[in-house]
Structure formats: C-alpha cells, structure tokens
Amino acid sequence: MSHAKFLTRCLQLANYAKGRTSPNPMVGAVIVYNGKIIGEGYHHKAGDPHAEVMAIESVKDPSLLVSSTLYCSLEPCAHYGKTPPCSLLITDKQIPKVVIGCSDTHELVNGQGVKHLQSHGVEVLFSSDPIPFRKLNQVFFCNKERNRPFVTIKWAQSFDGYIDRIRKINENASLISSPLAAIKSHQIRSEVDGILISAKTLNWDRPSLSTRNYNGTNPRPIILVNNTLPDSSALDHLSVPPVFIGNVSELEGDKIICDPYTIEKWLPELLNYGIHHVLVEGGGQVIQSFVDSGLVDQWHRFTSINSINEGVTAPKFDAPLTMNTLGTDRYERG
Numbered sequence: 001m002s003h004a005k006f007l008t009r010c011l012q013l014a015n016y017a018k019g020r021t022s023p024n025p026m027v028g029a030v031i032v033y034n035g036k037i038i039g040e041g042y043h044h045k046a047g048d049p050h051a052e053v054m055a056i057e058s059v060k061d062p063s064l065l066v067s068s069t070l071y072c073s074l075e076p077c078a079h080y081g082k083t084p085p086c087s088l089l090i091t092d093k094q095i096p097k098v099v100i101g102c103s104d105t106h107e108l109v110n111g112q113g114v115k116h117l118q119s120h121g122v123e124v125l126f127s128s129d130p131i132p133f134r135k136l137n138q139v140f141f142c143n144k145e146r147n148r149p150f151v152t153i154k155w156a157q158s159f160d161g162y163i164d165r166i167r168k169i170n171e172n173a174s175l176i177s178s179p180l181a182a183i184k185s186h187q188i189r190s191e192v193d194g195i196l197i198s199a200k201t202l203n204w205d206r207p208s209l210s211t212r213n214y215n216g217t218n219p220r221p222i223i224l225v226n227n228t229l230p231d232s233s234a235l236d237h238l239s240v241p242p243v244f245i246g247n248v249s250e251l252e253g254d255k256i257i258c259d260p261y262t263i264e265k266w267l268p269e270l271l272n273y274g275i276h277h278v279l280v281e282g283g284g285q286v287i288q289s290f291v292d293s294g295l296v297d298q299w300h301r302f303t304s305i306n307s308i309n310e311g312v313t314a315p316k317f318d319a320p321l322t323m324n325t326l327g328t329d330r331y332e333r334g
C-alpha cells in the first residue's frame with residue numbers, strides 16, 4: 001500500500017485548519033490498519049489536541065492500534081506544552097510504525113520525537129518528498145528557522161511596467177488591475193497577519209488595508225516611517241490600529257523604534273506582535289528594498305493589458321514565472 005496516498009490525506013486534513021493554528025503548525029494524521037483508514041484527525045487550533053491525539057481517539061476499536069501504522073504530516077512532538085507529547089502517546093498505545101511527512105525543526109522537537117519513537121522500538125519512515133509538507137507550514141518553518149516573519153510581496157503594474165501614474169496627493173490612485181485581481185488581492189490579505197506600507201503610501205492612498213472583498217480577518221497594518229510622518233486623518237481610515245516602524249518615539253500606539261532602512265534588524269521584532277506572515281504592499285521603493293535585501297519568500301504580480309506611458313516604475317524582480325490570467329490581467333506568482 002502506498003505511503004504517499006495516506007500522507008496526502010494527512011495534508012488534506014491539516015489544511016482544514018488553514019489560518020487557525022498560529023503560532024502552531026498545521027498537522028494532519030491518519031491511522032491505517034490492514035490498508036484501510038481506521039482513524040484520522042487534525043490540529044484545529046493552538047491549545048487544542050494535536051493531530052495524532054485526534055486520530056488515535058477517533059479509532060473505534062483501540063485494540064487494532066498495536067497492528068496499525070500512524071501517518072502524520074509533521075514529526076510527532078516530544079515536549080510537554082498545553083498537551084502531553086504525542087510521541088509518548090504513540091509508544092503508550094504501542095503503535096508499531098510511524099510514517100512522517102517532514103521533520104519538525106522547532107527547537108523543542110527537532111528529531112527528539114523520532115528519537116523517542118525509535119528508542120521504544122517503533123519503526124519510523126519519512127516521506128521520500130518532504131517538499132509539500134514543508135510548504136504546508138512554510139510560514140511556521142520560516143519563523144522557527146530564520147527567526148523572522150514570512151515575507152510576501154504583491155503589486156499590480158501596467159503593461160509597460162508602472163505601478164502608478166504621476167499624480168497629485170489628493171488624486172485617487174490609478175486602478176491598474178481588474179476587479180478579479182482586487183478580489184484575489186484581498187484573498188492574499190486574508191492569509192497574512194500584517195500588511196506593511198510606507199507612511200508616504202498611507203498619506204497618498206489613504207487605504208483601509210481591509211479584506212472587504214473577501215472573507216477573512218483584517219490584518220494588522222504596519223506603517224514604515226522613514227522621512228514622512230503619517231497623517232492622523234489617513235490613520236483614521238485604517239480598519240485596525242497599526243504598528244509603527246522607524247524613529248517614531250513621538251507616535252502613540254504600538255511601535256518598533258529603529259532605523260527603518262535596515263529591514264533585517266527590525267523584521268524579527270514583528271514576531272513579538274504575533275505577525276508571523278507579513279504582506280508588503282508598497283510603495284514600489286519599499287517592495288524593492290525587500291527584494292534587494294533578499295527577504296522575499298513569496299510574491300504576486302498582476303500585470304494589466306493597459307499601458308499608462310509614464311509613472312512610478314514597478315519593482316524589478318527576477319523570478320521563475322508561474323503564469324495565469326485573472327480577468328483581463330496576467331497573474332504571476334512564486
């Protein structure tokens with residue numbers, strides 16, 4: 001019987017909790033007896049039982065566990081947190097074989113789960129392809145391994161490579177992309193914890209930074225203050241109170257006081273505000289500075305069929321293309 005099939009089911013199960021497990025990873029588990037799934041479960045949210053516990057408890061006839069295989073998308077934990085360690089539960093239940101999607105690089109697990117299982121005679125196998133399992137929890141792994149939020153950049157540009165026309169401060173921003181792209185943009189927003197823009201972009205565009213065109217929680221605005229202070233009237237438009245970054249001691253509210261130009265210094269501090277995944281939306285120079293610092297983990301680019309002939313140049317970003325169309329726009333991401 002193919003391990004891949006049951007591991008894929010673990011991925012599906014884990015995905016049911018997408019967006020709800022932070023700061024924990026998404027995890028799914030299934031228990032297979034004689035080629036058939038007899039139990040399955042996933043981690044619903046932080047503080048709730050882990051996937052392995054849910055799967056083991058769902059088995060109707062626990063006497064089958066001693067002859068079953070447990071599949072899980074992530075290495076079972078080995079530490080006492082809000083719940084006892086899953087690797088201990090597996091050995092208590094005498095489950096003889098465990099197949100794992102990928103290792104947990106969290107400092108409290110990091111091979112300890114596997115070590116416990118093997119030292120108790122459990123046969124442990126790993127997926128031949130850990131990539132989908134790493135990708136499932138790419139935000140979690142980035143946070144743990146690089147000690148900073150996962151960074152996504154997103155922008156819309158005209159066919160001839162501009163993100164905005166030349167305009168005066170009170171004129172509305174150009175609508176570069178199609179309505180479908182706007183919906184997609186808000187879906188992308190719904191998957192992050194924070195949206196970063198410069199104070200200059202805030203003052204010019206007066207955005208709400210909400211997910212109003214899509215179902216989801218509004219992310220926390222993060223306002224990068226370099227040489228322009230945010231206008232209080234523009235701040236009033238935001239749907240959620242922001243976090244300020246820069247030489248901002250005089251501003252009221254949550255803030256990270258730092259040199260705004262050294263991104264790698266202040267970026268890790270966003271983790272202290274529960275921002276595990278940040279979307280950088282603009283302006284173009286801010287996006288470009290993330291690209292130039294090598295701090296981009298994921299990107300989305302919408303390209304209109306229309307040209308605007310002159311304006312603010314779009315970020316320069318070389319990456320392998322995955323091309324789609326969305327409405328009348330070209331949509332690339334990676």
Ligand SMILES: [Zn+2]
Nearest residue numbers: 050077085086
């Ligand atoms: Zn666990």
